[in-house]
Amino acid sequence: MAVLTTARAESPDTPVTAPGKRVRRRPSFGRVVAWAVMVAIVLITLLPFYWIVRTALSSNTALTSDPSSPLPVGFSWGGFARVFGLQSTEEALAQGGAGGSLNFWRYLLNSTFVATLVTVCQVLFSAMAAYAFARLRWRGRDRVFGLFLAGLMVPTIFTLLPNFVLIKELGLVDSLLGIALPTMFMTPFAVFFLRQFFMNLPLEMEEAALLDGAGKVRIFFRLSLPMASAPLITLGVLTYITAWNDYFWPLMVSYSDSSRVLTVALSIFRSQTPQSGTDWAGLMAATLVAALPMLVLFGVFARRIVNSIGFSGLK
Amino acid sequence: MAVASSSTPRTKPRGDGLLAAIFIAPAMAGFLVFLLWPTLRGIYLSFTRYNLLTPAEWVGLDNYRRMVNDPIFWGSLRVTIEYVVINIGVQTVAALCIAVLMQRLTTSSLLRGIVLTPYLVSNVVAGVVFLWILDTQLGIGNEILGALGFDHVAFLASNEWVIPSVALINVWRHVGYTALLLFAGLQAIPGDVYEAARVDGAGELRMFWRISLPLLRPVLAVVLIMTVIGSFQVFDTVAVATPGPGGPANASNVLQLYIYGSAFGRFQFGYASAMSVALLAVLSVITIVQYRLTRAGETDLG
Numbered sequence: 272m273a274v275l276t277t278a279r280a281e282s283p284d285t286p287v288t289a290p291g292k293r294v295r296r297r298p299s300f301g302r303v304v305a306w307a308v309m310v311a312i313v314l315i316t317l318l319p320f321y322w323i324v325r326t327a328l329s330s331n332t333a334l335t336s337d338p339s340s341p342l343p344v345g346f347s348w349g350g351f352a353r354v355f356g357l358q359s360t361e362e363a364l365a366q367g368g369a370g371g372s373l374n375f376w377r378y379l380l381n382s383t384f385v386a387t388l389v390t391v392c393q394v395l396f397s398a399m400a401a402y403a404f405a406r407l408r409w410r411g412r413d414r415v416f417g418l419f420l421a422g423l424m425v426p427t428i429f430t431l432l433p434n435f436v437l438i439k440e441l442g443l444v445d446s447l448l449g450i451a452l453p454t455m456f457m458t459p460f461a462v463f464f465l466r467q468f469f470m471n472l473p474l475e476m477e478e479a480a481l482l483d484g485a486g487k488v489r490i491f492f493r494l495s496l497p498m499a500s501a502p503l504i505t506l507g508v509l510t511y512i513t514a515w516n517d518y519f520w521p522l523m524v525s526y527s528d529s530s531r532v533l534t535v536a537l538s539i540f541r542s543q544t545p546q547s548g549t550d551w552a553g554l555m556a557a558t559l560v561a562a563l564p565m566l567v568l569f570g571v572f573a574r575r576i577v578n579s580i581g582f583s584g585l586k
Numbered sequence: 587m588a589v590a591s592s593s594t595p596r597t598k599p600r601g602d603g604l605l606a607a608i609f610i611a612p613a614m615a616g617f618l619v620f621l622l623w624p625t626l627r628g629i630y631l632s633f634t635r636y637n638l639l640t641p642a643e644w645v646g647l648d649n650y651r652r653m654v655n656d657p658i659f660w661g662s663l664r665v666t667i668e669y670v671v672i673n674i675g676v677q678t679v680a681a682l683c684i685a686v687l688m689q690r691l692t693t694s695s696l697l698r699g700i701v702l703t704p705y706l707v708s709n710v711v712a713g714v715v716f717l718w719i720l721d722t723q724l725g726i727g728n729e730i731l732g733a734l735g736f737d738h739v740a741f742l743a744s745n746e747w748v749i750p751s752v753a754l755i756n757v758w759r760h761v762g763y764t765a766l767l768l769f770a771g772l773q774a775i776p777g778d779v780y781e782a783a784r785v786d787g788a789g790e791l792r793m794f795w796r797i798s799l800p801l802l803r804p805v806l807a808v809v810l811i812m813t814v815i816g817s818f819q820v821f822d823t824v825a826v827a828t829p830g831p832g833g834p835a836n837a838s839n840v841l842q843l844y845i846y847g848s849a850f851g852r853f854q855f856g857y858a859s860a861m862s863v864a865l866l867a868v869l870s871v872i873t874i875v876q877y878r879l880t881r882a883g884e885t886d887l888g
Contacts, residue, residue, distance in 0.1 A: 323715055408602055437619070523850065
């Protein structure tokens with residue numbers, strides 16, 4: 272029942288022949304309607320992104336007088352300047368900003384730090400555990416794996432409150448480490464997903480390496496891990512995006528600039544509504560800053576990720 | 587022992603106990619400390635009065651008694667269920683539509699990438715963007731409504747619209763991912779089944795009802811269980827895109843928001859834990875019932 276990416280679909284993008292491939296060239300009425308619906312879906316999917324950019328490049332005064340122009344109105348970089356704290360308070364207030372100090376460089380850095388720490392550690396530790404479950408022989412292996420699997424049944428949200436109590440007892444509230452810690456070591460899904468992959472690797476190469484006298488540690492790091500680079504990258508990118516986008520947990524743990532990540536900063540920016548009305552240009556600029564890194568990351572790995580979303584049935 | 591074992595030739599190691607222990611250790615530590623222990627502790631805390639400052643005090647079933655008699659709890663459960671029904675209903679139908687369209691029209695990776703794009707931004711980003719698009723005064727959504735001759739609607743600030751609006755915002759963010767999962771399920775159906783049906787003169791619609799849907803059922807069941815569980819945990823969008831805690835007259839006071847407020851607003855960690863346990867119980871029951879009803883795991887593809 273795990274969230275479902277699998278190495279199986281990782282095979283190069285062989286164009287699967289659409290089951291209902293038609294020989295006739297003349298487009299039927301149904302096909303035209305189907306394509307029209309598809310185009311509408313693409314527009315609904317993408318237009319909000321365009322609207323972020325259009326608004327971020329507008330000025331607040333022009334937005335008020337011309338809310339529906341499809342192009343930026345009163346073109347201005349002011350929104351971005353406010354987001355990165357480059358405007359003086361008077362300047363910001365004059366342009367419809369809140370005048371509060373925000374420094375998205377700081378939050379960008381915090382988000383990057385947390386997401387990187389979580390991703391590197393989680394993927395490495397999960398891979399080690401997965402290898403031990405798939406390839407090493409030890410007593411109680413299946414029982415321990417069963418326990419890990421049972422962890423899949425606990426919704427993350429249930430562990431947030433007790434985990435907060437724990438992080439508080441550890442004195443890590445309002446620290447980046449406190450935000451990263453609970454997801455740094457493993458998720459049951461990551462272990463399960465990588466174990467599947469290691470189980471499907473052919474044994475021969477490892478056996479050959481063993482005969483050559485290589486130790487199992489060496490085999491893991493020099494042979495198995497490189498061979499698993501495709502699923503590791505998929506898992507890594509998805510973990511990075513999840514960590515970057517997390518809101519509820521950082522909201523509980525972080526209280527000041529020192530540990531504030533982008534999602535939390537964005538919600539604070541949104542709640543600092545000035546008297547005269549919301550600073551939409553600034554807010555959309557901030558939104559873009561929060562969203563763009565993940566969109567770029569996805570752009571680089573899109574094909575791989577899209578092709579690996581599928582089912583790895585839990586049997 | 588160490589000397590003896592190191593001197594034995596390790597041609598055929600019978601077990602890798604020590605190495606396995608080292609490899610498992612970090613993940614095991616994380617599992618025990620941040621998953622198993624908090625789960626048990628969350629259940630324990632639900633039987634206590636606890637405000638973070640003084641030690642937890644055992645109060646038996648008090649929190650549960652209070653919960654059963656708390657109209658706000660029942661209200662937020664009702665709001666949450668309303669949200670889940672709209673969210674899952676619309677999302678499942680839309681995802682099925684997109685998946686089938688992709689299967690029958692094109693398998694382009696680019697299109698799949700586009701459909702997945704909203705899934706890459708956070709709930710907070712989605713919430714803030716639609717807060718702007720649906721703004722009563724200046725939002726483009728309301729401008730379009732106005733141009734079509736309708737009155738502006740306070741989508742995220744009125745009691746009757748707030749939950750449907752939030753539900754649809756989250757459909758926007760998650761529908762692509764769900765569609766790709768269903769698409770993967772559809773791709774597993776052999777093409778010759780469709781060819782045979784076409785030879786027999788079946789149309790697209792008929793093929794959908796008679797082939798795609800029945801053969802997709804196991805996948806659909808798993809996807810439904812996953813998405814329903816995710817949907818019940820809604821928090822981010824409501825917290826960001828609706829006014830004040832819980833919105834006007836608690837109209838958007840979903841369960842997670844109430845739990846968060848109880849813990850971090852009123853420091854009633856015991857009561858908040860009890861409600862979390864209740865949610866956990868609801869989710870477990872739903873999982874079991876759904877699994878049974880849809881006979882997930884069985885496939886008609888012999």
